[in-house]
Amino acid sequence: MAKVSRAHRAALAERAAHIRQQGQRANWDVAAIAAEMTRRLPELAALEVWRLAYGWSRPQVVAAIGELYAADGLAPPGVTTARLCRWEHDGVQPAPDYAAALARVYQVRPHRLGLNLPSLASTAGYGRRSQPSTLGAGMAETALTAVADSVALQRDLEGPAGGPGTRQHVQQAVDYYARHYSRYAPSVLAGEIHRARQMVVDMLTHDQHEADRAELRRLAGWLSALLGNLAFHTCDYAGAHIHLSTGARLGSSVGEGHLAGWSLGAQSMVAAFGQRPTDALELAQHAHDYADTPLRRAQITAWCELRALAALGRRSDAAAAAARAQHHMDSATDQPGRFGFDRAEFHQHLAESALRLGQTTAARDHADTALSVKPHGSPGWAAVTVILARTHAAEHAPADATAVATTVLDTVPTTHLRETTRQRLTALDQDLHTEHRPAPAAREFHDRLQTLPAPTPAQRTSSEPNGG
Known part of the structure; x- marks a missing residue:
């Protein structure tokens, strides 16, 4: 050479x-x-x-x-x-x-690196096959950190106030975080989103044309919405409320209805899991004001309104909401990503609401439908699996319930275990201990839940974007 x-x-x-x-x-x-x-x-x-x-x-x-x-x-x-x-x-x-x-x-065959090792052509390691290791996680994390790094590099080129290239990079970062939301541990992803949002907040401190400022505030709103969801998934209810309120406020102020509606819907979910169903229903009704497509109407109805109505025991209203959600979903096209909605998630919410109303057979049918399309090991799969386990508990089959739920604890790393799934596991534990003499499997399941480490908080923080 x-x-x-x-x-x-x-x-x-x-x-x-x-x-x-x-x-x-x-x-x-x-x-x-x-x-x-x-x-x-x-x-x-x-x-x-x-x-x-x-x-x-x-x-x-x-x-x-x-x-x-x-x-x-x-x-x-x-x-x-x-x-x-x-x-x-x-x-x-x-x-x-x-x-x-x-x-x-590099996780490739030697010849792709220009290395002449014919005896190792069928292996990825020296003298043994390569096994999954922390290197794979390290590579994934490298890809994640590169997203905000790209924003920083472009901003260095365009100056402290940024420019069209920087704003485009931030939009691409939002898209990446939304598409790959479930790939990373919530605390790790939150740290990187905080880093990206801090750059947007810094750019807002510099003089901007009004249209550019509005675009930066819109982007800050989407990043705040993601942070709110991640805060909730790490059991930070106060942080979730702050970030999601910011997302809703910025979305409303810049005319981004989808952002405002989604942020309000997420706030409704947080309120529901915080045992505040009346507040959850009010937030869901407010989110409906921004639901301007069949998919978004199906999402807010099933994700937020139906959950709150079931928690309040309003059976006829819940049945009407489920019918409306089905009607909207029938005329919608699935949209992937954190800010989208699909039929798997739709059936997950129907299953959980049916379970809350004591409709065990319907809950199991919806859970089975959702599981048939949920990727194994994903957060959505974990949520539906625990819902299915709770249907077994409701049918007085504790061995089946614990066997199903244990697959979640065996499959999902504790760093990826969301607050929503933790709450469902706790509810299942309570279901199993309604008996005077819980089965041995139920006692073992209870003991295992007690050993779960607390959720890991975000690694970084950033200031809330101002309204200016």
């Missing part, structure tokens, strides 16, 4: 960073970003391409290799950033063990 000057090398790295940002905005995976870098920057060796596609520095890769060795009970490797640089730039092949470790770090 021809010698490349340091200045040209820096220019290539900068171009690679731009390609990575473009790929992230288009929701490409790392492999697609690496392929585009290879196509547009043929001077880069494959080993360097994959590092840049992940956005990692050489010290980070060296540290990751060290973590692999430690996890395998091996002595620390002799890898340094200088050696990695030679492997990337001078065409020097690493020793087989190091090459296999690199393949595990």
Whole structure:
């Protein structure tokens, strides 16, 4: 490989960073970003391409290799950033063990890194198959942090007040957070959204054209709505109320009805889980004022109004609300993402309301329908699974109830266990202990719930956007 000057090398790295940002905005995976870098920057060796596609520095890769060795009970490797640089730039092949470790770090076959290891072609590790590890979580977290990093980089280019490119990056960040909401632990995601929102708040302190200021406030509102939901999922009811109120206020002030309506709907949910059904119903009725499509009307009716009516025991009103929600849903198209609504979630809410009203068979049917389309292990799957377990408890089948609910505790990491699911698990525990002599399985389930760690709060905070 021809010698490349340091200045040209820096220019290539900068171009690679731009390609990575473009790929992230288009929701490409790392492999697609690496392929585009290879196509547009043929001077880069494959080993360097994959590092840049992940956005990692050489010290980070060296540290990751060290973590692999430690996890395998091996002595620390002799890898340094200088050696990695030679492997990337001078065409020097690493020793087989190091090459296999690199393949595990980047989670690709060795040949895709330009490494000649035919004996390891069917494995992702040195002497053993790669197992899922914290590296996978680390890579996911790297993708998450890169979102706000991209906003910061664009703002550096356009100045403290930002500009059209920065506002576009913030919108893309909102879209990413909403689409991948369930992928990350709530506390981790909240920390990154706080970081993005703080940049928007900072930009609002600078002179802006009125239209630009309105756009920034709209974006701040959507970020606040996400933070409100995440605060609730980590049992921070006060924080949820503050953030969701901000989202509703900003949505109303800039004419973003969907934002205002969704934020009010989320406030209704928080009130319902806080055992304030009258407040929940009032908030749901206010949210209806902004529900301007069949899908949004179905969402507010099933998500908020029906829950409150069932909690209040208003059976005929709840039946009418369920019928209205079904009518709206029949003429709607599912919309994915945190701010959307789909038939799986629709049936989840019908199931929970039916259970609250003592309609066990209907609750089980709706739960089964929701489970048939919920991704296994997702937060939605966890919620419906516990609802299904409660139908078994209502039918005096404690062994079935605990067996079903235990799959949630065995599947979902405690860091991803939302307040809503925790409350449902607690309600199931209470269901199982209505008997004078609870079954052994119920006692074991109770003991396991007592060992659950408290929810992890957000890692960062940001000031509330002002109304100016």
